[in-house]
Amino acid sequence: xxxxxxxxxxxxxxxxxxxxxxxxxxxxxxxxxxxxxxxxxxxxxxxxxxxxxxxxxxxxxxxxxxxxxxxxxxxxxxxxxxxxxxxxxxxxxxxxx
Numbered sequence: 001x002x003x004x005x006x007x008x009x010x011x012x013x014x015x016x017x018x019x020x021x022x023x024x025x026x027x028x029x030x031x032x033x034x035x036x037x038x039x040x041x042x043x044x045x046x047x048x049x050x051x052x053x054x055x056x057x058x059x060x061x062x063x064x065x066x067x068x069x070x071x072x073x074x075x076x077x078x079x080x081x082x083x084x085x086x087x088x089x090x091x092x093x094x095x096x097x
Contacts, residue, residue, distance in 0.1 A: 001030070025047040041065050041066045
């Protein structure tokens with residue numbers, strides 16, 4: 001899995017229900033053709049990342065096919081989830097806060 005581009009936006013919480021801040025990452029990924037996740041259209045990950053006090057982490061993620069936005073019911077490998085979480089932490093845009 002190779003990350004090629006991304007965007008991040010804060011998730012608005014008008015009712016103050018969520019603790020801390022949440023961010024939505026859209027992460028474009030490339031996977032090898034022999035990977036079960038491979039799609040000719042390409043893939044992206046929609047990830048929700050939470051920051052609350054000195055705790056932060058990945059809340060959830062979803063895989064989607066680019067172009068069709070079709071949800072793909074696959075799980076990433078544990079090491080890929082770790083890469084995704086580290087990427088979100090590293091690339092959290094401070095301007096979005």
